[in-house]
Amino acid sequence: xxxxxxxxxxxxxxxxxxxxxxxxxxxxxxxxxxxxTGDIVVVTQKxxxxxxxxxxxxxxxxxxxxxxxxAAQWDKDPRMVEVVLRESKRIVRxxxxxxxxxxxxxxxxxxxxVDASNIPGDDVVCLLPEDPDVSAMNISQSxxxxxxxxxxxxxxxxxxxxxxxxxxxxxxxxxxxxxxxxYRGKADTSGHELRVTVLAIADEIASAAELLSRKLDKRxxxxxxxxxxxxxxxxxxxxxxxxEQDMFR
Amino acid sequence: xxxxxxxxxxxxxxxxxxxxxxxxxxxxxxxxxxxxTGDIVVVTQKxxxxxxxxxxxxxxxxxxxxxxxxAAQWDKDPRMVEVVLRESKRIVRxxxxxxxxxxxxxxxxxxxxVDASNIPGDDVVCLLPEDPDVSAMNISQSxxxxxxxxxxxxxxxxxxxxxxxxxxxxxxxxxxxxxxxxYRGKADTSGHELRVTVLAIADEIASAAELLSRKLDKRxxxxxxxxxxxxxxxxxxxxxxxxEQDMFR
Numbered sequence: 001x002x003x004x005x006x007x008x009x010x011x012x013x014x015x016x017x018x019x020x021x022x023x024x025x026x027x028x029x030x031x032x033x034x035x036x037t038g039d040i041v042v043v044t045q046k047x048x049x050x051x052x053x054x055x056x057x058x059x060x061x062x063x064x065x066x067x068x069x070x071a072a073q074w075d076k077d078p079r080m081v082e083v084v085l086r087e088s089k090r091i092v093r094x095x096x097x098x099x100x101x102x103x104x105x106x107x108x109x110x111x112x113x114v115d116a117s118n119i120p121g122d123d124v125v126c127l128l129p130e131d132p133d134v135s136a137m138n139i140s141q142s143x144x145x146x147x148x149x150x151x152x153x154x155x156x157x158x159x160x161x162x163x164x165x166x167x168x169x170x171x172x173x174x175x176x177x178x179x180x181x182x183y184r185g186k187a188d189t190s191g192h193e194l195r196v197t198v199l200a201i202a203d204e205i206a207s208a209a210e211l212l213s214r215k216l217d218k219r220x221x222x223x224x225x226x227x228x229x230x231x232x233x234x235x236x237x238x239x240x241x242x243x244e245q246d247m248f249r
Numbered sequence: 250x251x252x253x254x255x256x257x258x259x260x261x262x263x264x265x266x267x268x269x270x271x272x273x274x275x276x277x278x279x280x281x282x283x284x285x286t287g288d289i290v291v292v293t294q295k296x297x298x299x300x301x302x303x304x305x306x307x308x309x310x311x312x313x314x315x316x317x318x319x320a321a322q323w324d325k326d327p328r329m330v331e332v333v334l335r336e337s338k339r340i341v342r343x344x345x346x347x348x349x350x351x352x353x354x355x356x357x358x359x360x361x362x363v364d365a366s367n368i369p370g371d372d373v374v375c376l377l378p379e380d381p382d383v384s385a386m387n388i389s390q391s392x393x394x395x396x397x398x399x400x401x402x403x404x405x406x407x408x409x410x411x412x413x414x415x416x417x418x419x420x421x422x423x424x425x426x427x428x429x430x431x432y433r434g435k436a437d438t439s440g441h442e443l444r445v446t447v448l449a450i451a452d453e454i455a456s457a458a459e460l461l462s463r464k465l466d467k468r469x470x471x472x473x474x475x476x477x478x479x480x481x482x483x484x485x486x487x488x489x490x491x492x493e494q495d496m497f498r
Contacts, residue, residue: 100496108411161410163357163490163497165488166488168448169453197416199417200414200415201460204418207417207457208460211454227460240412247409
């Protein structure tokens with residue numbers, strides 16, 4: 001049983017550009033503080049998207065009439081609005097210049113995860129990875145092969161949420177990690193059955209890592225050491241609640 | 250700047266009963282692994298409620314007609330339903346035997362935080378602390394006085410959330426800790442201004458600690474070491490989003 005955890009950020013990850021070999025960059029930056037058996041590697045979405053070339057120049061975007069009209073109303077860039085619409089399956093809410101979207105993956109977040117921060121150049125925006133679970137599996141497989149043991153990978157992004165202020169990091173992609181700790185049917189410390197206790201530990205790991213990565217710093221990779229994870233074919237996609245089961249929606 | 254974090258659970262916290270001196274129990278269990286300057290102490294709601302005597306015997310509860318009728322419909326204990334109603338300011342949703350409530354504090358969660366797990370005895374339920382921020386401040390002041398330095402305290406509970414499966418730990422009470430890391434107006438690594446980047450770090454700290462406390466284990470206190478927090482008169486109450494500003498609601 002885990003009784004302590006250590007988290008550290010890998011230093012020296014350079015500015016990532018399309019086509020970069022992310023696992024190689026991670027291994028190189030981990031040379032002085034190696035990734036060990038049992039470690040989980042947590043990577044922010046931004047560098048995954050960059051490596052995968054999920055960058056878009058707004059200069060090539062021709063906004064629709066709807067995008068132009070809404071952008072004008074709220075003093076937004078119509079090309080950005082257009083990209084957000086294209087990345088969305090559904091608009092959850094659209095007001096005061098803010099777009100809360102359901103992405104094609106089923107994630108609910110501002111601007112469908114399209115983001116202009118931490119990207120060199122003007123008029124370039126970053127999209128979420130096409131399939132963050134595949135991205136995570138690719139990184140996990142490369143790291144595991146190079147190191148000779150299984151390295152679970154979590155890909156994170158910072159999302160707002162209903163009811164509460166501020167954004168927190170959650171898992172948008174995962175590989176080789178059981179995403180939930182399921183206590184249903186087990187007895188608690190007093191012998192009573194715990195009923196609805198399924199903990200989304202992948203999200204908790206994402207949040208823990210954020211405490212080190214911090215938005216302003218170039219620290220996109222955090223190693224979580226000491227957590228007694230179980231391996232599983234879990235996909236972060238499984239963290240998306242089906243609408244018909246969502247009592248909070 | 251923080252570049253690594255250590256989290257460890259304090260062992261040896263006994264079963265807490267009403268009237269117990271929680272800071273004294275924490276200090277005693279920390280004897281072999283002392284709390285140091287810079288540490289944050291994270292405490293689960295359950296032991297705070299127990300120490301504060303926020304336990305209720307269902308045997309004394311006379312359920313209302315509404316509670317009786319709804320409980321019968323979903324095979325629930327009408328006395329438990331009654332307590333949940335009494336602890337709620339508003340019912341957000343009530344279906345399939347599940348009650349999503351807004352508590353008197355403004356938190357949105359299942360059963361208004363009323364919980365029958367990890368409580369010795371039958372027919373006893375545990376309520377959230379009356380004011381978890383006051384609880385946190387009391388613990389913080391006692392620990393700080395005994396140790397001679399400021400010890401921020403976070404009180405946590407596990408809540409479900411819209412859109413996503415599984416519950417995660419969040420902060421329901423806090424003292425001496427800036428709850429948010431506010432990057433608005435600062436430049437990112439590429440020199441662009443970060444717009445809506447206010448991170449709810451108190452919630453992220455709560456989630457990180459949960460990875461160690463785990464529901465089934467008697468590990469209600471976790472020490473977070475290495476996080477470069479700022480002290481502030483922050484109350485976890487400030488994490489509650491005012492409805493009129495809540496774009497996700």
